[in-house]
Amino acid sequence: MARYLVQRTLAHPPQQLTDAASDQSGTGQSQLKIMAKSSKTTITDINLGDPQYYFNRELSWLEFNDRVLHEATDPRTPLLERLKFMSIFSSNLDEFFMVRVAGLKQQLEANVRKLTPDGRTPSQQLEAISDRLRPLINEQHQHFEKVLRSQLAREGVHFLDYMDLNQEQRTYLQNYFEEQIFPVLTPLAVDPSHPFPYISNLSLNLAAVVKDPDTGEELFARVKVPKVLPRFVPLPDSLRHRKKERSAVWTGVPLEQVIAHNLESLFPGMNILEYHPFRITRNADLAVEEDEADDLLLAIEQELRKRRVSGSVVRMEIHVTMPDTVREMLMRELKLQKSDIYEVDSLLGLGDLMGLMDLPLPELKDPPWTPVVPSRLRTPSAEEEEEDLFSVICRADLLLHHPYQSFSGTVLRFITQAAHDPGVLAIKMTLYRTSGDSPILNALISAAENGKQVAVLVELKARFDEENNILWARKLEQAGVHVVYGLVGLKTHTKVVLVVRRHDNKIKRYVHIGTGNYNPKTARIYTDLGILSCRDDLGADLTDLFNFLTGYSRQRSYRKLLVAPVNLRDRFLALINREIENCRQGGTGRIVAKMNALVDPQIITTLYEASRAGVQIDLIVRGICCLRPGLPGVSENIRVISVVGRFLEHSRIYYFHNQGKEEVYIGSADWMRRNLDRRVEAVVPIEDPEIVKDLQEILAIMMADNRQAWELQPDGSYIQRHPADGTNEQCAQKILMEMAN
Structure with a gap:
């Protein structure tokens, strides 16, 4: 790895920890310091298993997704990349409901009484999720409607509503509907001879209310917006908006609006009274009784078929304009409660925005990145053969x-x-x-x-x-x-x-x-x-x-190797406890760990014990973190940051000072119960001194990030770092790209 100007000292004679960047004279580069520190904390008897010392797993994940949403609203993020983060935020929520919310609902139905480490019941968690999530969803949709659409329009990307089209554009879309969309659609009536249809997971639908002119009866039908067609229908170049004497880059209309304004083709002879989009999310987790499955492959295939046609509905997204009569009918048929309904004042299913990343607007995207081949594997010249x-x-x-x-x-x-x-x-x-x-x-x-x-x-x-x-x-x-x-x-x-x-x-x-x-x-x-x-x-x-x-x-x-579920938990605990013992013997203790999630109560309790003994701990946790940092007498020596940026942070690095005989590990496991107890994982110690230095350098750069790093507060909120006055911006991912070249 090319050397960036970094002091790679994760362990050092006892000094105050410094994770801020100090500009080097004449270089414009930063010197990052990560020091070990010996401190004495008065130890009093407290119950480290008390729920007050733990964050809720589900709420912590929502905080992570809030950081994703921030990238979609941050003006420093290139415009099309902001659309990408909008999409990721929505897609993340889909999986969260399909798995986590669905699991909580199953616990509720099974009358599970066991409390989480933070002391919540399933119903309390569901209520807290709803309270935290609704403002985030409202923020997402408001930002898309009031900020992103206008900014995109200035760049030649126009999201149009059908009602705003001129006659020529409507004629084109009507022809497009008849030729490309109409043959794919299947309207499904709901009446005594037509039971309420099965509505597939993550499907976008139109609830249509039509009136029979002969009988005066009002009837309900469901029209599925087909996923096999593009979600946003582009207009041809000649019908796009104009921008400085030339057509815009892209002009399009949501597919569901094209369908909605041509419903008379689906219901000839009927009067179209109203139509309302809605989208549902189902429980999509698999349940396989492995002990009873003679053929696991066959069992998984059978469960996948069940997942397509079953799974209780756990969420319905609707537009705010849907009237109570239609809403209540859908809730009744889909067996939903009021708390399962999420209203939005914008387009449903913003995850489909990812498709617009293909637009030919490189200036609105992150600069392209081409991964490099490590220097040891590069062919010196065209004449020489690859080693x-x-x-x-x-x-x-x-x-x-x-x-x-x-x-x-x-x-x-x-x-x-x-x-x-x-x-x-x-x-x-x-x-x-x-x-x-x-x-x-x-x-x-x-x-x-x-x-x-x-x-x-x-x-x-x-x-x-x-x-x-x-x-x-x-x-x-x-x-x-x-x-x-x-x-x-x-x-x-x-x-x-x-x-x-x-x-x-x-x-x-x-x-x-x-x-x-x-x-x-x-x-x-x-x-x-x-x-x-x-x-x-x-x-x-x-x-x-x-x-x-x-x-x-x-x-x-x-x-x-440290292997789960064999010895991984015990070895990690032993490594933390060794740092504790070193501090208690008058030495220094230092732990730096980078992972995706920190959830395991036993690991968290042991980290609290390490903090109380004086071990200095820095955690780089991308997503869920159930540990509460900065609590006097409990975790005052623990700092937690999360880095959310262009790349999804997925690597795991575990560093232990060990009185100067440093040990560094990388591997597939997070500090979660499932990784330590219910998965086969492998974590490997790094013994090459140069690679150890490289990994220390990566940790140092991540900890000094002041562009995409967020600091976890004792109350569970995150505060994004910003460069201090007179200091340079340090974006870890950008620095690592520069180093790779």
Whole structure:
């Protein structure tokens, strides 16, 4: 990794912790300091399990999504990127309702009385979610209507309402409707001979009220807005708005409005009285009794079919103008309460805004980023041949940092070369999520066709990727790959590859251990770390791990790896407790951890104990954080930040000072119960001194961010950092892109 001007001292002789940036004379660069500190805290007997010391998991997630929404409203964010964040905010909420809210409703129906660590019942959580979420949704839609639409129009992007169209534009859309939309639609009547139709999850619909002119009877019908058509119908160049003597870049109308204003074609002979858009969200979590499933693949497929045609409705979004009569009828038929209804004064389903990121307006987007190939893997000149990757790994471990460094030029190259190298005997890997056109799995198929032993653990229970994983599992099996579908009661979330190779009549094992999925597409937008190594101990550990995953091994100890659910929890607790003991013995204690979520009560309690002992703790937690920092006598030595920016922070790094004998780990696990107890995870210690320094540097840069970092307050709110007067803006992701080049 190229060196940025950073003092990479996560551990240092006792000094005051400094995470602010101080400008270096004459360089314009920043020197970031992360110091260890020894302090004495008066220890009094308190109950660290008291609910007052914990934030609610669901409400903490809503705070994360609020930070996403802030990116959509922040004028510093390029305009089309703000639309992207609008979309992400909505898509995040869809999944939140499909899984988290649905789960709380199931608990409520089952009369679950167990309280959360913060002392709430399911009903109290649902009420708190509603109270916190409604202002956020209102803020999102108001900002889209009153700010973004006008700003986009100034740039030549026009979201039009059907009522504002001129006659020529209406004529075009009427013809478009008849030719492209009408044949796809299926109006469904609701009357004694037509029961209320099934309404699919996340579908946008029109509730139409029509009147029979012969009988005077008012009738109800549902029209589904088809997902197979573009959500926003563009007008041709000749009918777009004009901008400085030329047509605008894009002018379009929501598909549901085009349908609504042509309903007479669907109901000939009827009078159209009114129409109202609505959108529903269903419980979409899978429930598979693994102990009773002889064939897990078949069981998952059956559950997926059920999910399409079942799942209770947990939310209905409607426009504020929907009258009570229509609203109450829908609530009655869908078995909804008033608290399940979310009114908006704008377009429903703003997640569809993501489609507009393809508009040819590069000046309204983030500057393009092309991941670079690490210097050790670059060909010195066009005349020289590319060096064998296995030889590069044999010289020293190689740290990979995506998307700053190329996934295709590193991980994909590693697997592809292994698939075709005549010395490779076997390839084993875990697969949690991948792309629909995965080049990695195509390489594995090639490896099997080349006569190599290939084994892949495909996690069929990867939420919302089940269908894609089933398709790949079948393709792999047909190619002769040994496919394993995971372990009963556990999700296999670890990200590991093992390559067994014969060279000079010796067997050598090469490994990749990472924090992210083997997905080339998400590797361009998620920040993740990985290590390529041929250390004997890691190769032996992965051999044991794969025997555990594919056979009957009950391996209980590993040479280097921290493996869940075997030893990961105990090892993390031991590492924290060692820092506590060091402080109590008069030394220094220091922990810096970067993760996606911090939820586990036992880990949180132990961190509180560490803070009370004087251990200085900095946590970089992207999403949910149930720990309350800054509480006198409890967590005054703990600081928490969250970084939300262009890339989704997904890497996990765990640093422990250890009295100067620093230990740094990376891996697939967050500090959550599910990762520690209910998933197969692998966390690897980093032993190469240069890589340790690189990881310390990454942590230092993240902690000094004053552009996209948010500081968690003791009351659960977040405050975004801003550069102090006279200091430069420090955007961690931008700095890491500069360093990669």
